[in-house]
Amino acid sequence: MDIFDKFASLKSRSDLVQKLGVDPFGVKFDHILNATRGMIGNREIILAGTNNYLGLTFDPDCMDASIKAIKKHGTGTTGSRIANGSYEEHIDLEDALAKHAGMESAIVFSTGYQTNLAAIATLAGPKDVLFIDADSHACIIDGCRLSAAPTIRFRHNSPADLDKRLTRQGKIEDGIALVVIEGMYSMFGDKAPIKEFVEVCERHGAYLYIDEAHSFGIYGETGCGLAEEEGVLDRVDFISGTFSKSLASIGGFCLSRHKGFEITRKAMRAYMFTASPTPSNVASARAALDKIASKPELRANLHARAEQLHAGLTALSYELCAGPSPILAIRRPNEIVAATEWNWLLENNVYVNLAVPPGTPQSSSLLRISLSAAHTEDDINLILNAFTEMGKQSEVLMSRVQELMAAAQ
């Protein structure tokens, strides 16, 4: 028995997809030129799958903040904040995030994944019950698995189904109900009906935790996310997010309207027993937060480009999984067709994401596009031209698919 035998079926699936050309899950860029262009060899690729929603990765102020932080504090923190201390940048960023969102408490983490893992696993104790959306991200599911609380799933984006399941649960002896949803879902780009979820939670006395990883910086008058957009930010108990999307860095945060949240710093294992975010990451996230507050035009351009691309792809008869948003997911009939098209797009200098089951809702195979405020109207036309051309070559592409499927039989 080989230790890797258990991955045999995953390996055969991976080998099949790699026969189409480039491994979609192992793309190597030789050089990133700016927020919307990268180089593979001597080819310039338009980046349409980076979650770089506000296009701030090359913003001069954000880069300058990072460089200054490295010069001041060095490259790494080399330890956790509990054991090895905090830097002024950690505290400053937490204060700025709490103030920006009007929350009582803010805690920063080393990645977005760790944020939900740490907070959910710790906030829900053995006598509590977790209620999570059926399409929850892996980090929410893993947080639930690490918690001692039973976890009930409710139907995706359905406050009525949550209401039914909370009613079915009834009174929780010596415990609470914690409901976890996302603002905008990462695969389809569909948005939660947050106000209705808030109302259901308030009716049942349940706490509400919203992961705004894909919506922070993008929605709401001041960029706080979809809870702000729906006017209910002050009624949400916890908001989490990441620095690796609109904030153009790496790390994550959890905000709470409850001062009591502060004590969990001394209970969250994924906060206590891991190195804190580096000075450069925290400093650029802090600079990007200022941009979110001061440059609403970034959001305006991002939404305009999303409308443009959504309309263009719809006119080309592609099936999109949700309405216009910075995430546009195109449903394909199966993963071989999706991977074949993904390769064709990359060969023709357009980088999008390939998303396949079980990482997708409804076992869908998707070409997933994420847009940036740095994309121009011409960039979107370039992407649309590529999809138009790909449509014209569908017969050639489908014969490639059939050959591969026959070889795999």
Added chain:
Amino acid sequence: MSQPTHDEIFDKICELLIPYNPKNKAISDQSGIMTDLEVDSTAVFDLIMGLEDHYDISIPMEMVSDIKTVGELVSAVKQLTSEA
């Protein structure tokens, strides 16, 4: 609802599995849900929500992790409906 029998629960599971079993594989108590029937982890949870609604029970996620076969799922539903 009166307490369902093993066969009634088994038949309900087979009915709910139809959309996830396109190759129409034969289902028995011993069938591995993810291994033999090749139902992916996301679809398993859709199946679970269908059972929860039909029998008005809650099947927590950690209980689902321990269920490998159709027969084990029948037993879990039987136990939860008897507690209800």
